[in-house]
Amino acid sequence: MGSGRAADSVRARYLVYFQYLGTDFNGVAAVRGTQRAVGVLNYLEEAAERLNSVLPVKFIISSRTDAGVHALCNAAHLDVQRRSGQPPFSPEILTHALNSHLKHPAIRVLQSFRVPSNFHARYAATSRTYLYRLATGCPGLAQLSVFERNRCWALRAERLQFWTLEFESQSFLYRQVRRMTAILVAVGLGALTPTQVKVILESRDPLGRHQTRVAPAHGLFLKSVLYRDLEDLAAQNPACTQQESPAPLGAFRPETSSAKAGGLESCLQ
Missing domain, CATH: 3.30.70.660 (Pseudouridine synthase I, catalytic domain, C-terminal subdomain)
Known part of the structure; x- marks a missing residue:
């Protein structure tokens, strides 16, 4: 039954730009299992669950960053499959929806674009x-x-x-x-x-x-x-x-x- 819904749904691929302060994260990649560490993608994928995609949304990142490393701008592609009869999200709505459901203040989605179905954020x-x-x-x-x-x-x-x-x-x-x-x-x-x-x-x-x-x-x-x-x-x-390099932020x-x-x-x- 689930496969039938997926076959009838409309899949759209997006390129998403996002930024984060890496201090609180064990890198950008999602951390699976019972570990207490958490990655940036854990929060992004949790926010994407609210998109009600027929199939789970996975972020395929362009560039891995280690624990403590920051990103003024990283990129990832993702697929969203809406149910039959529902049009694909516009990039603007996707960006707004992800930011609305993000539960960590150190992460923000900057912008989204619709891309071809064979686009790959890492290899391209x-x-x-x-x-x-x-x-x-x-x-x-x-x-x-x-x-x-x-x-x-x-x-x-x-x-x-x-x-x-x-x-x-x-x-x-x-x-x-x-x-x-x-x-x-x-x-x-x-x-x-x-x-x-x-x-x-x-x-x-x-x-x-x-x-x-x-x-x-x-x-x-x-x-x-x-x-x-x-x-x-x-x-x-x-x-x-x-994006310019981060300017000195303190009182100096x-x-x-x-x-x-x-x-x-x-x-x-």
Whole structure:
């Protein structure tokens, strides 16, 4: 009987852009079973249950993020099957419905688009951009503004200054951005020499066996995910394509510096 209802229903696929502060989550992926940890998708899928789809709604994410990592804009596709005679939701209604039923204040759906039934949020992505935020000149975590805690990596230096490193590629290895950031910081602090970095690069070690330094998760933000065949959609979504790096949020008003890096090699030239 259930299969008959599914056959008669109308299925629509959507691309959904969403953002979150990752502090409270065990990453973006849903956590199954009896574990106390929870992922961002646990809340999104719970909200999607209220759409009354004939079949359960699953979010297929573009980019996985680890526990504590934030997203200014992540993306996922999902299918919603309404019962026979009911038209597909408009993207605007879908966005509003998901936000209305979300039960965590650190998650928000930014925008939705109707996409072809064969669209895949992960495999169709042509570019992903990450930001890593550093705060230098902070004697200790207690001296950092409460609004900045869990949103940047605080380092000791002469005066308080915020830096934003930006990394863009079609895809990244596991913890690649955090490892690259840790290398840059180590060179800046004098803990590594350019010669040692060259040895690490030439090792071609994707699992990081020769480079165990990893920057903390809470300084990392997924900034945007782009799709070549959907440039017209991206152009309509300034929340993802024109999102600036997060500005300092606390009472301090330091200068903000930025450095772009397509790879570690370009940073060291």
